[in-house]
Every structure is written in C-alpha cells, then in structure tokens.
Amino acid sequence: MDRSVRTPGQWQDGRVPTPAPPQHCPTPRELDDLELLVGGGLAPLTGFNEPGSPVTLALPDGVDGTVELVDPEGLPLARVTANGGVQPLTHPQFGPFRALHLTPTQVREQYAGRSFVPVSGPLGVDQIEALSGEGPLVLLALTGAGTPEGLSPVGLVRATLAAAGHLPDAAVVAVPLASHGDARVDHDLGVQVVTNYADGDRVVALADDDSDLPDEVAAVVDADRPPPERRGLVLFFTGLSGSGKSTIARAIQDRVLEQGTRTVTSLDGDVVRRNLSAGLTFSKEDRETNIRRIGWVAAEISRHGGVAICSPIAPFDATRKQVRHLVEEAGGEFFLVHVATPLEECERRDRKGLYARARAGEIPEFTGISSPYEEPEDARVRVDTTGRTIDECVEDVLARLRQDQLLQ
Template identity: 75%
Template structure:
C-alpha cells in the first residue's frame, strides 16, 4: 500500500466480512503489499463462522468453489483470481496496469460520465478511466458501469478502461478511504483527476441508452410480487387473482411460484423443519430473481415467516436488477384458524404437526412491506384493490382498465392535449410546440404545450432553433416552463425528445406510464398503425414498446447551427407523422417548406 502522507489514517479493525470483490482486490494486488488481515493500517477484517474461527488454515473460494486465497495465521496466500465474468480482460492488477499505462492520468469512475465531464477530460491527455465496479458502489450495476465507461472512452481522444472490483461496505468513510488507497496503488505517483460533480448534466445518446437499459423505468423493470402471511390468510388466493389480472392485460410475462406448487416441483424431498422451510424460500427467491433479471414478473406466495430469509430474497432480486414488492397478507390468526378447511391448525394445537407457523413456530411480521392487506370479511376484488393501488402508485404495474373518455359529438368535445418535453424547454420541446401548432393549422382538434425536466422559467426559443424554423413559422410569444405534475396529468400524450427524458417523467410520475413516449417512438408506432386520434392513443396505451434510442433527438444547445438544423429536421419529420395521426388530417406544410 502506498505510504503517501496525504492519505487519511485507516482504522485498524473493521467488522466487515470479506466479500468476493474484497478477495479479488487482495489477490490481484490492488491492496499490495497488504498480506495479512488485521495488520496495522489494514482496512479489512475477515469475519469467519464460529466453527472456523480456531481453524489453523481457511481457504477462501468464489461462488463456484474456485479457491482464491488461503489464510493461515492471519497471513494471506493468493492462489488465483476469478477466471470468468463480463469484461474480465479489463480487470487488471496494478502491476499489469503500470506495465501498460504508466505515465497517464488516472480518473476514478463510479457512475456514467456526463457530456460536461467528457469535455472536462478531453484536455488532460492520455487517460486511464479506473471503473470502481462492485455491488452497492455505483448507482449503475457493475456491468452497466463498465459498459458506460467503455462508451465514454470511445468518445475521448486517448483513454483506456481498467476495472477494479470494489464493493461497498455500507460505510461511506471506509469506502472513501479504500477508494483512495486503491486508486493510489494503481496511479503510483501519476496524476489522479477527480471528476467534478455531474449535477443535472446531460448524457450522450450512447451512454444514455446504456443507463436506460441498466436502470429501466418501473413499468419495464423485472418484478417480484412476494406475498407472505399465515396459512389461510388468503395470500395464495390474492396471488392467483393478481396473476390472472396480469395475464389478462397481456403486457408482461408472468410466472406463478405458489408455495404448494414449488414444494412439488422444486423442493420435493424437503421436510417442514425450519432449515428446510428456509431452503425452500431461498429456492423460490433464486428462481424469482432470475425471472426478474430478464424483465419478467414472478408472483410468489409462500408463508415465509422469518424476516432474515425474506431479506435474503429481497437482496437476490435487487442484485439481479429487479424490484422486490412485498405484500403482507395480515389476516389475524383467529380468522385464519376459522377458515381452516384442512384442519391443520387443529392438528397443530394437538401437537400432531410440529413447528407450525402461528402455533408452535413464530411468524415475524414484516416491517418493510409495500402494502399490508387484511382479507377479513372482504371480497377478493376488494382486497386485491389495495395491492393494485400500491402497484399503480409505484408505476411497476397499472392494471386498472384505461378510462375511456365518452365520445361527445360536435365541437363540445375537448381537444387532445399534447405535451412535448426536453431538458430546458428552450430548444427541442419548444421547437416541437411551435412547429406542431403550425403544421396542425387552426382547425385541428389539438392543443400543444411544452416543458423541461429542468426547465428554465419564461425564456424564449433558442436563437439557433429559431433560425431553423420553416419559412413563415414564428415563435410568437413562446415562453419556457418547468415540467409539473399538473401538466403531465392534464396531457393526453407526453412526447419526449430523448429516452432519458421519458425515464425522468416515468420516475417522477409513474401513474402516467400509459401515455409517455419518446417523439420518435410514438411516430414509429403511429406510422405502423391504421388508427388515428383517441383510438390510436388507446391502442398504444395497451401495447407499449421499449423506445429505440436511435430515434432520440440529440441536444443541439450551443453546438452550432448544423446541430440545430439536424434537430429541427428530425423533429419536423417526426411531427409530419404524428400530427396527421392525431388529427386525421393532412399537415398544412410538407418537407419541401423546411
């Protein structure tokens, strides 16, 4: 380890178990010359199970059983390093990094680099982007962080990417100290550049697409719906009813992992001892996490009485990039016992069934449930409504039927409201509002408005975008505005310039997920449909698709007249499809007028 005097002192003892990423750090030499746990200055303590604490030698292995290191008398003997994993060729030891990249500027990276940060790095000469990737460390997944960093390297004149497996330890000060030590050991006297705070800076289209894929909107994220409760509480009934609703909607794939069914097919041979019951729950959790990893929905309904095991399942799901939605079916024991058609509670009270949850084995009520449902005296639909309400509020599933607006003849029917969204509402969305109003003409049954996710207040249309307006089109009294919940609620359709704007809207207003599209996504869908107007909006609300980042309109702000013209042409081309699709009329101007 470097003896640089600028480094803060490290704690001598830390009650943190060594994870795989820590072992890789040790074995690869990222902490070199540390060769022992608990030595003065060492930031890592190895926590062992009680049965192994007095063992003279302990072998540390990865999840596949591959020996990584041997610990004897507190000394570490590296045996090998992890052989497989995505981007494994970028996981270089400090020694290898020094051989290949000595003399470069080292840049620690823990999140996707913004366009402003890329501009900041372009003048620094040859770089090593040191991606500190590990569980809990970046806001992106480790793979997402490496992909985003490689994309950043492609946008820089001369940048290499080196990945260090760096897991969070749940202690900000400790993580910072470890990070300083690791980066110092890689740089070894070469310049280290700390990136400026990204704030609300934009991402490039390529990096933005990687971030959107790695952090999908709630309605597109893998989802585990985990019902827990006493036997007879109604959890399986609610789980089946919810599964039916998801299948009827037809927008998500769904797999039911009912407790009894899993017992027959996945956990045959397990007993009902506490250990075997917990093994059964962990198996359910692992399968559910894999379903969520691929964007599916898993519906689980075991009793799952112990908080520790439920937390293990939550961790598996979240590590897989899914969302864990815990539903506590909190029907009281007395009601569950009254419903007991199989006589299980009676047998348990007579001592015929050992370790029966609620009688001879405890049920630990969850304190972290997303929703709590008591089914006493309620219909299935009524109780299920509590779950549907919370799922809709979170944006992960909206299963209520879309409210169809009653058809009203003649001019009393209100116009369709179209909301355009970009970042500051002075370039792309502003141009779209002004141009759409011109293309639609005076007789169209449409209203247009625009706003920015980080919108300026009452600013005019950008000068270069004004110059890119078609002949005869004037910005008039346009004034920018920030995006508000009221604007989203009042709109019939929200059209964003880029995928990341759509993600922002969905994160802030998940209940609007049926009506939020990128402009390019909506234009492509409208062009492929025979429907128009409100019928088109209803169809697209039912069969939503993932937007194609290639259809995004890149930000032209301060990038010169050519960028402004390119954005203007792309927006106008999309609008020439969208306006007729919403109005059932031919636009008043065609592409030749641009």
Template identity: 50%
Template sequence: MTGPVRARQYCPPFDQLDALERLRVGACAPTDPMLPLDNEVRDASRSAGLEIVDPEGVPLARFPAVQIGNAGATGTPEWLGNGSPRPYEPLYLSPSQVRSAVDAGALTVVVDRRLNRTDTAEIRALADGRPVLLLVLSGPTMSPYTRGVTLLRRSLEVAKGLREARVVAVPLDPRIAAANPALQDEVVSAYAPGAVAWLGTHTTRLPDTQTMHGAGDSGGLVLFFTGLSGSGKSTVARAVREAILEEDGRPVSILDGDVVRRHLSAGLTFSPEDRETNIRRIGWVAAEIAYHGGAAICSPIAPYDSTRKAVRAMALDRGGDFVLVHVSTPVEECARRDRKGLYAKAQAGEITDFTGVTAPYEAPTDADLDLDTSSISVDQARDRVLALLHERGHLVDATQPEWSI
C-alpha cells in the same frame, strides 16, 4: 500412521473475497484483521492454517497458522492462484496493468451506478478531449447475483460513444465504497493514472422498451407476499398479476408456494431447514427473473425473517428491486377460511410443524405494505399493491413519458 494435518478450507463471504482480491492485485494495503473469522473457523485453523477457496472450491490463498489471530487472519497470505472466471473477466486489471496501458493524462471517471444519458454528456464535458478511463465499482464480483455485470455492460455501451475510452472493473461493491470513503479513495487512487471525476446524482432514466422500470439496476422486480396459509396472499398475487397484464401487457411470473413445492422443491419436508431451502430456491429463481428485467411475484408462507432477508439480498444484489408485502390476516380468519382442512388437522395433531399453530411465524417488521384481507376486499388489496408499484416506479402511467420516474 497419520498424514500431515491439512489446512482448513474456507469460502468467505463475497465482500471479503473482494477484499482479498484487492490486496492480491495491489489495489490496497492489508487491514487488521485482513479476514475476520468466526470462532469455529478460527479455532479450526490454528494448527494447520487456513486455505481460502472461491464459491466453486478453487484455492485462492493460504494463511499459515501463525497468521491466525483472535480476530481473524492477519497480514498478506500466500497466493495460490486465480479464482473462477467472472463475467467480463478481461476487464479486471491490476492497478499496475492499468497505469501501463492508460495514458497518464486520461480522466478517470468512477462509475458506482448505471450510467444514463445525462451522465454520458457530463463525461464528454469533463473529459474535454482527453482519454477517459471508466473505473467501474463492480463488486461483489464472485457472487452469482451481482449488479456489477449491469454496470459493466452499460459502461461498455457508453465507452463506444466516447472518442477514446476504456472500461476497467474494480472488485469493490459501490455500497461498501460509499460506507468507507477512505477505502474508496485508496482503491481509486491505486488505479487512476491522473485526474479523477465523480459524476453528479441524476434521476433521469434512459427510455426503455418496457413500461415497468423499477428501482433496481436491471429494472426487474421481485414482489414478495408473505403470510399465513389462508391469509389471501396467493389470491391477491394473482389479482395483481392479472392487473399488470391488462394494464401493461408485460409477462409476469408467479412463484406460488404450493406450486413450487410440487416441482422445484419436490421431496422437501416442512422442517425448518427444508422450509428455508424452499424459500431460498424461490428467491434464486425470482432474482434471476428480475436480473433479466422481468417481474416475479412470489407468494410462499416464508415464516422466517432471516430467510426473507436473504431473498431480499439476492434480488438487490442481482440488480432488481424487492418489494415485501405482509398479508397479515389473523390466524383465526385464516382457519375459518381453510378449504383444505389443514388448520383442523394441525390442531388435532395430525399435521406437525404447521405455521401459525405448531410452528412459528415471524411477522416482518420491514414490510413495504401491510394488508389484512379480513377487513378489505381482494380488489382493494390489489389496488394498494398497484399503487405501491406506481410509487416505486415499476408501473408508469400511460400519460407519462416512459423515462419519467
């Protein structure tokens, strides 16, 4: 005897989880479809429905089978409970909670980036003695890599310096809000008890204790070298690290492909799936370093474009900056330099899935810098990378004030 058919469990992407959370708390109306689904998930849900879970497997909502359409799940689901706690969870209030707790005459200031000193002065001037509600667009809220934590932390610091201010977190990614003004206006209007203010765009940064600032909210950096084995990427990476240590004195972590494989990724093979896992592990560690304001230099082969893009997303979502350097030394020169004899073994069939010989390498089209070490020296390559870091604001000349970018 068989039991009842269970609903298909599904954890949507982070932006869709935020969309469901906004619907749950009453910050917006349902869209059509409310939850887009690929064919496999949609077809598996048509008989018993779809149960939405968060990244930790906690059930959030259920769409019955009748609400599964060709484009996805439609309408409002049955709510099953709250998700796993997020950083600053008490700040995530519903619009009704905000309107009952905040004075109707308060000025709502929408925060979609890290506040700086100029912003604080502008808020004081705009408020003109009124209470202030700092409405922080802090998505993606359920991602382990979110710049929203940085925005909330800084907003709480700013709130302490205002006469009467409160910080509220909103499950909306600033990038999604910027791309969808109608959604942004709907969500802000749901929360704001009165007048709404949008801050101007400023380039001034707060003084920092370090001289490597970065374009990301955390000030951290993921400098990612990609290229064939023997291209010179690890050599250039080490030269860049030494130069930063000598010039800036700030610790820099190196995540070299071979070293990572011996420790973090021990046991993985060189199959396409394991290679992707290895690079994602490197990306996760690098993003964590950048989140805490550090600099991580990575130098794996990283042959697949989709995996490099995933690492870029990890770094940016964690608030750091991502700089991609393609060391494009030709395969013939890489084979000529090969001290380990790997290319010869691959050509003889002794090594399978060897990048550049028996496995593909997808050259990046989105690199911030291209270096061919067959035509330039290591010092020249190092200097080009350092120049890019200066240009991106990660290294500040000793003659500049620390907050100048």
C-alpha cells in the same frame, strides 16, 4: 517395489498428505477485496483483518485455521491463514470484461504516463467535455460491490466504455473497489487504490455533473437499470395458511398477464413444496431452506426483468430479509405484501381441515398453532381479508403497485 501402489494416506514419494483445508465462498465484497489484495491494488495491505483495516474477512463459526477461499462456482482462489495472510492459488478467469481487470503492475506496463480518472457512475456530456482536453487517459471503472452509482458492475464498465468512445484517447480498466459501508473509509480506501494504480502519474477527479448523458451512455444505463415498470419484480406474499395469499396472488398474476407486457412466474407455497422443495419438512431449518430456494429462483427471474409472484407462509423475518437482499442484489424490486388475516379467521375458514388436525395434535409445528409467525414490519402493503371481497384486497395491492410505478 511397485511404486504405483500407495499405502492409503500416502503420496507416491511416501509423504503423508496434509488434509485439505475447509473451503469457504466469501461475500461479493470480500471477493473484490481479495482480487485487489492479490493484485497489489490495496498495497501496503497484503492480507485480510490487519489491525484497524476495513479489509476484513468473516469466516463461518468453527473455522479458525487455514481456509481455502473459492468463488461461487467452487474454483479455489486463495488460501488464507488464521492471521489473514493470503496465498493466491488461481486467478479468476471468467466474468464479463475479465480482460479489463488489470493489476497496478499490468497497468504500469501498458499505460504508464497517462492521467488516471476514477469513475463510479455514468459520465455526463460536461464531464466528457472536461476530460477531452486532458490528454491520454485511463478511466478506472470502480466496479466493486456497492460502489457503482445507479449501475451494476458490468453496466458501469459498459457505460465507461461508451463514454471512452467520446474521448480522443481513453483506455478503460476495471478496478473492483468495494464499498465498506462507511463514506470516510470508502474515500480513504479509494484514494489508496487509485494511488496504487496511478503510481505517481496524474489523477484527475471528476467534477459533479448533472448534465445529460451522451446517447450511447444513456442507452447502457437504460438497459442496465430499466425504469420501474420494466424492472424485474418480486411480489412476495406472506401470511398464515388460509390467509388468502394464493387467492390474491393468482388474481394479480391474471391481471399482469392480461396487460401482456410482462412475463410472470408463480412460486406458490404448495406448488413449490411439491416440486422445488419436495421432501422438506416444516421444521424451522427446512422452512428457511424452502424460502431461500424460492428467493433464489425469484431473484434470478428478476435479474432478467421478469415478474415472480411468491406466496409461501415465510414465517421468519430474517429469511424474508435474506430474500429481499438477494432480489435487490440482482437489480430487482422486492415488494412484500403481508396478508394479515388473523389466525381466528384463517382457522374459521380451515379450507383444508389442517387447523383442526393441528389443534388435535396430528400435525406438529403448524404455523400459528405450534410454530411461530413473525409479523413483518417492512411490508409495502398489509391486507386483512376478513369481511372483504377478494377484488377489494387485490385492488389494495394493485393500487400500491401502480403508485410505485411498478405496474401500469
């Protein structure tokens, strides 16, 4: 028999392959928990969803058996069984400072006998001074989602390395201890993780400190979290068709370009629909996809310190909040403007004749006529353009931007 020929659905040795489990990409918090679970940092916990444990994993509806957890690039990291048990598959290999992500066992091999210092923010000169008499140290940079104070996870490692340069003998280890949204829980979990890393060696708690940062640390903080006027900014206009979003957005874009200190990308509703979102309809689902795409691009722009000006209708509150979350996670500032021109005025303008066609039933699911618009309650500026000049409306937005020190 030719062993190279397999009956479809059979391995070479005749076994029938079991179907691959569904894949799921966890949240950043869950990915951090997974890394600690697999490495033994959360011992005695070894799996997700143990009774009373904050280390939980939420799976999409309809997924209840074994699941393969993948990182955002699709690399399979672990299999998780229905009861939360974790079987590791691959260790994450990429990501900044990956070499500093050690397990408690690796830390034992390299640094047993040192004193351990949990670090969640940039170290000030007084804290460094206090640590300099403590002998050989391991600075545990607590980089998990939501834990670093005023810094990104990478920024915290860079700031801790800069501080270590001021100490006689300090190694830095990155520990992805994530916040679970409750101070008490976070504290208890932190103690558990740090105890696992120190394994009986001394733990040194940092005293509160409002002293200056050493120059090298301050430079890291400044680059990682620039002041508002240099931080990435997403100016997001929402409102009915014809309310004035594009008109105001274009004028503001010109003002920012005239100042010459920022790069600007425009993500106008109509333009996006001809490019990034070509082919999408105006169903609720497609509108949400459209806004999430705009939000994703805008968040990336803000991550690099640029200004993104978006002007889609964006009628759904939950989708707008998702965009806010994406942008804030990227370190950008999300500035929502509600162009609150009432339907009657938009319909009176009817620049493109769309309202008339929608009323005639020629355009289904038209916002304000046959599709809902959910008014935002979290807008920083609300502008009703009725009876006002374009300049007045633009000034309303610019004034608030200046007040919040987001533009000069």
